[in-house]
Amino acid sequence: MRSHLSKCIIDVTSKAHSFRAQTGGQGRTGSRASIKGAGSSFKRHLANCRRYQGSQICSNSNRSSETVKTMEVEVKIRLPDRVAYDKVALKLAAGLRVTHEQENYFFDGPGNELNSKRTVLRLRFYDTDKKAVVTIKGEQVLKDGIGTAPEVEESVDPVLARGYLSNPLDMLVGSPLVKTLAEKSALPGLVCIGGFRNRRQEYEWEGVVLELDETYFEHGTVYEIECETDQPEMLRDKLETLLKSAGIEYGYSGVSKFANFIKKTLL
Secondary structure (H helix, E strand, C coil): CHHHHHHHHHHHHHHHHHCCCCCCCCCCCCCHHHHHHHHHHHHHHHHHHHHCCCCCCCCCCCCCCEEEEEEEEEEEEEECCHHHHHHHHHHHHHHEEEEEEEEEEEEECCCCHHHHCCCEEEEEEECCCCEEEEEEECCCEEECCEEEEEEEEEEECHHHHHHHCCCHHHHHHHCHHHHHHHHHHCCCCCEEEEEEEEEEEEEEECCEEEEEEEEEECCEEEEEEEEECCCHHHHHHHHHHHHHHCCCCCEECCCCHHHHHHHCCCC
């Protein structure tokens, strides 16, 4: 398994160079109060990220549960505002199956070693500490509402993962994926560079699972529909037909969520 995992990481970091962007279930949670509470917790952890200054790389051979995906292909539809978002939620309401409150944190070397290689290292928490996943992505290419990006990920212990925010190098103990990435990329250190929150509602629709996202950046909020699929053009066209028939305004996502976070944009 280790050789297969290492190969996948090499694929992610190498494919990132060849992908050039075209432009720059755990229960429902319903109240706005729950979002506010999650926001307070998120800000505390974000402050911990910013206080960390980096140190030496360590290593450990412990392995956590892994999931490998060589390429993510998804439809990404941008909604202009909360009004359009609410209309989509109402239209899809019968198919709602779960709502997740997600916290997304990102890490890099002290000299932006990963970003310079167009590689993204993300730690995502679901519903506070019910689940945590480490993901490594190559650069996402977005064109006409369809995004592709090489990707690998693994599940990590959510309680231990909280400690990574103040001590990022502990990820090299808890995440073999990160340990291998650090070795392959010759990272001199690892730091948390911040993040954002996302409320994701999942809907069953026409044989697929649509993800309706409300993403909270410090500089504003973005609304999107996303869906992983092996038939992106067909699904995009069906979604456009749905939105047009309901009189819902939409466009194509211009950049990834990570790009919006880094550049402080709302594209």
